[in-house]
Amino acid sequence: MNCHKTLLDTYAHIMSIENKGNVADYIPELGKVDPEHFGVCLTTNNGIQYTAGDAHIPFSIQSIAKVLSLSLALSLEDTMIWQRLDVEPSGSAFNSLVQLETENGIPRNPLINAGAIVVCDILCTHLKDPKKELIAYIREVSNNEDIQYSEIIAQSEKSNGYRNYALVNFMKSFGNIKNDVDQMIDLYFYLSSIEMTCCQLSKTFGFLANGGKQLITNKEILTRSQSKRVNAIMQTCGFYDEAGEFAYKVGLPGKSGVGGGIVAVLPNSYSISVWSPRLNKKGNSYRGMEFLELFTDTTRETIF
Amino acid sequence: MNCHKTLLDTYAHIMSIENKGNVADYIPELGKVDPEHFGVCLTTNNGIQYTAGDAHIPFSIQSIAKVLSLSLALSLEDTMIWQRLDVEPSGSAFNSLVQLETENGIPRNPLINAGAIVVCDILCTHLKDPKKELIAYIREVSNNEDIQYSEIIAQSEKSNGYRNYALVNFMKSFGNIKNDVDQMIDLYFYLSSIEMTCCQLSKTFGFLANGGKQLITNKEILTRSQSKRVNAIMQTCGFYDEAGEFAYKVGLPGKSGVGGGIVAVLPNSYSISVWSPRLNKKGNSYRGMEFLELFTDTTRETIF
Amino acid sequence: MNCHKTLLDTYAHIMSIENKGNVADYIPELGKVDPEHFGVCLTTNNGIQYTAGDAHIPFSIQSIAKVLSLSLALSLEDTMIWQRLDVEPSGSAFNSLVQLETENGIPRNPLINAGAIVVCDILCTHLKDPKKELIAYIREVSNNEDIQYSEIIAQSEKSNGYRNYALVNFMKSFGNIKNDVDQMIDLYFYLSSIEMTCCQLSKTFGFLANGGKQLITNKEILTRSQSKRVNAIMQTCGFYDEAGEFAYKVGLPGKSGVGGGIVAVLPNSYSISVWSPRLNKKGNSYRGMEFLELFTDTTRETIF
Amino acid sequence: MNCHKTLLDTYAHIMSIENKGNVADYIPELGKVDPEHFGVCLTTNNGIQYTAGDAHIPFSIQSIAKVLSLSLALSLEDTMIWQRLDVEPSGSAFNSLVQLETENGIPRNPLINAGAIVVCDILCTHLKDPKKELIAYIREVSNNEDIQYSEIIAQSEKSNGYRNYALVNFMKSFGNIKNDVDQMIDLYFYLSSIEMTCCQLSKTFGFLANGGKQLITNKEILTRSQSKRVNAIMQTCGFYDEAGEFAYKVGLPGKSGVGGGIVAVLPNSYSISVWSPRLNKKGNSYRGMEFLELFTDTTRETIF
Secondary structure, eight states: OHHHHHHHEEEEEEEESOSSSSOOOOTTGGGSOOTOOOOOEEEETTTEEEEEEESSSEOGGGGGHHHHHHHHHHOOOOOOOSSOOOSSSOHHHHHHHHHHHHHTOOOOOOTTTTHHHHHHHHHHHHHHHHHHHHHHHHHHOOOTTTTTHOOOOOOOHHTTTTHHHHHHHHHTTOOOOOOOOHHHHHHHHHTTOOOHHHHHHHHHHHHHHHHBTTTTTBBSSSHHHHHHHHHHHHHHHHTGGGGGHHHHTTOOOOOEETTTTEEEEEETTOOOOOOOOOEHHHHHHHHHHHHHHHHHHHOOOOOO | OOOOHHHHHHHHHHHHHHOOSSSSSSSGGGGSSSSTOOOEEEETTTTTTEEETTTSSSSOGGGHHHHHHHHHHHHHHHHGGGSSSSSSSSSSSSHHHHHHHHTTTSSOOOSSHHHHHHHHHHHHHHHHSSHHHHHHHHHHHHHOOOOBBBHHHHHHHHHHHHHHHHHHHHHHHHHHOOSSSHHHHHHHHTTTTTTOHHHHOOOOOHHHHHBBBBBTTOOBOOOOHHHHHHHHHHHTTTTTHHHHHHHHHHHHHHOOOOSSEEEEEEEETTEEEEOOOOOOTTTHHHHHHHHHHHHHHHHOOOOO | OOOOHHHHHHHHHHHHHHHEEEESSTTTTTGGOTTTTOOEEEEEESSOEEEEEEETTTEEGGGHHHHHHHHHHHHHHHHGGGOOOOSOOOOHHHHHHHHHTTTTOSSOOTTTHHHHHHHHHHHHHHSSSHHHHHHHHHHHHHHHHOOOOOHHHOOOOOOHHHHHHHHHHHHTTTTTOOHHHHHHHHHHHHHOOOEEEHHHHHHHHHHHHTTTBBBTTBSSSSOOHHHHHHHHHHHHEEEEEEEHOOOHHHHHHHEOOSSSEEEEETTTEEEEEEEOOEEEETTHHHHHHHHHHHHHHHHHHOOO | HHHEEEEHHHHHHHHHHOOOSEOOOOTTTTTGGGTOOOOOEEEETSSSSEEEEETOEEEEEEEGGGHHHHHHHHHHHGGGGGGGGOOOOSSSSHHHHHHHHTTTTTOOOTTHHHHHHHHHHHHHHSSSHHHHHHHHHHHHHTTTOOBBOHHHHHHHHHTTTTTHHHHHHHHHTTOOOHHHHHHHHHHHHHHTOOOOOHHHHHHHHHHHHTTTTTTOHHHBBHHHHHHHHHHHHHHHHHTTTGHHHHHHTTTEEEEEOOOOOEEEEEEEEEEEEEEEEETTTSSSBHHHHHHHHHHHHHHHHOOO
């Protein structure tokens, strides 16, 4: 199959149909983006990149970064982290708070907010300067020294983050937060502010399509076993209350962010990223979902 | 890799460690089984079977049959069924009732009880003699005329099935049950009573490892697209509140039943079944889970 | 204070302001009533009745009858009934199902549907011909042989009662229903179909304003202690999710029904009934609530 | 009836039966109290006090103080406060968080933690030095300049108050907290730390038995209407998930605290306080509940 042609054809088709949904505006900064941006980049395991559209414009990857903080936590503590986190899908957002209550402050998985906060707490326990060391790790995984936090997004998250303050205090009441609340929640807000282009994002996630090893350099980011498990978690928990829909329609492990980005991997083959800011009702990129469904329907390659 | 040797070695290892958990006894009949049974059968896509232990003793496949009723419904209505069912994981059992309430009687997915009841209702709408036609379909998929309902299990389910009567009436109050309650719930209880051996079970599920086509005969049970989607649903919803754990540890789409059976598939490769009646706290076969984790760790072949 | 004048003035004032809300139509029969009916009757403990408006037109008292079935159950088993029922307010309707789950099938109180169903089950255990004996009891309490079930309402309830079938089966799964499901739920639907006029209703409830003794005859319907406790339960649980509001604004123990009726008592003084079919958002008679708030504001006599 | 003799007899009887339950220890300071303390004081509306046992030993009144902050808020804003608070019972503690979510950050009533926090926020908006002015108000209501915050209890609450920090941030995310989080939550922790003896407590609450007017001085603390409504709220919401039970068994409006105190009023007659630190499973004083049930059974005077 001519992968590049399929990608361009799919892109053209999705561009030709109506774009739907709204840009996230729970923080003012996110609402300022042009809703019609649309970019795609596929990186094969041998490092070739195919792109379409706005693949070189940086955007806020938001929750997608939770996969990278999870990877760092796995590098530091391996399976020890599962004493403080579960790996089950969370159902509707509505349930996540109830489940924290009934499950004694143990978040359902590391990709929902509560779980990513616990991951940040784990990082704070291990790192001397968590904010600095986290971005250094992400630059290393990306093999790109230019990746940065957005100070303006981080501050905007912080001044609108009362629900996250509630989560962290609630988990602290169950003893599942070990570090000082204010310091560690700061790390969480910075994590959410990272910006990448589609090309940077798909290249960064290449290690999850490559058994845990960085593309080209073959440097081990995660062991093969850890890498496979991160993919499993993305598969079951990566799309809020649309994980089942994504598995059903697309059939690749992946993760979305409210900035309109989605990244997905076909193990042993490629990593692909899409960015389009309008979100469907479940909070995932409308065009991102449409694109990936059509693309995998055409290539007929999925994990299932 | 010598697949048969790995299977035998894994079997021997699991046999050598302590068996844990309890046999399901919510209906008296299930409680009568010998808790120490343990059988395995792997069927490759070219029809070769490798077995270990009690692979030829029939057992109650229970909820595993929900995948087969779903397949029949997909054959009859294809994607139309998703107007009355969702494809999302359900979280804890506790939530399923709440979610039915907040989601207007639409079950989270076709593999939880509420969803399988709606599937039975769909079948009742299409079939003249649903009970007879369903078992005929399952015999056809299995390529085995000996597959039967267990009258004694069906009656036992029925006389202890108040919670299922509650579910069906609750959904009826939302208009999501179209047929007469008593008739259609009867079909559901018979569906839960089907018995197979490990060898019959893994052979039956071979079509899901084979792009929807029956092994050997290549008869189309489901289209490739439908087959891939059934696998996706098993992956996200097949293990009650342990779907994430199964994805994480085993990494294959599959389905378990409270009779202690588990079936899983590696697309394009094989279908495997395990049976051991003692269940862990989440209601899945203790040895079944242990066996499949060790087996896939050894073969290093998973969908991730 | 001139009680009759206050009643007439209050009636006139409420008539002069806009009537709001909608008539219940979850069963077709209830939806057929003229929404502008408005009647009031106050019966003093010495048997004098003051009326205004449509006080002599029969209407469906619906859930108000749950207080009478509770009284009969208390006569039969006294405090033994609390082994199968609680006396706590239920919060929002939404919670009642969740609470049944978390509290093992024990309804929160005898005035919500689940609780009234358990009360009917208790009656079925004691009575040979429950339907006949229940109406006989209610006629005795009312001192009126004309009180009747409405066959047409009962059948309408039954053919729309899937949610109640769900409740009874759900509780049966916890072992909190002892009798045959179909027989006992029948009693429940008949209980909901009783019709009275405002004058009959306020006279019937006179015993709860009179320490458990029927007005005039002084016949003991309940002991003083039981009577006081039924009032306490009405106070905390009598108005669905508006019990607190009713306590706050009106300050009398009482019970409402979706037919638009409300009955309330001032212990040692009087019993009052109001009927107006339009319901507010919480399911209580709009004019009934308005009338009673203004009436008790004027008389300045409440239990608080 | 000889009120003093009944009080002494009841006290003696309760002393003669086994004391059950445990002292609250969620903050270390509360756990240090002698669990066998037991004191009672009844203050009649003409100012006479009858006592038994440890009626002159100060204890932490804890949540009982929420009635006093509510009174102050009503004095300042009257019914305006109900735009930010409801008056319905909250059901189980478990539900309170869910209800905050489904009801957009509006607490069920002013006597649960979330509601009392909103009341503190209202006070912070009106008062220049909230901590100082609140204690001044309570001293005025008590007619006693010696009433004080316990600095040690307040600090202990604060350093264990993560769940309350969670509540306040959660409500802030819905816009239902107007003031700076840290400052206002401080007021809440001080409110919970107030200490009184049984005699001070029953005298302080005399105004709620006296139509809103302070005993002896007849100074108006609340209007008659406000006073009646505070009683209604105590009746339906004053005993956590045991409000129905207290109404059923005791039949007086009242409020309990985890320090083992209970205060209750019989409108137009008396105010009574009991203190005994061992709590039953629902978090209310074991002996306090037993005492008040027996006392009102004997006097046969309740609001019902």
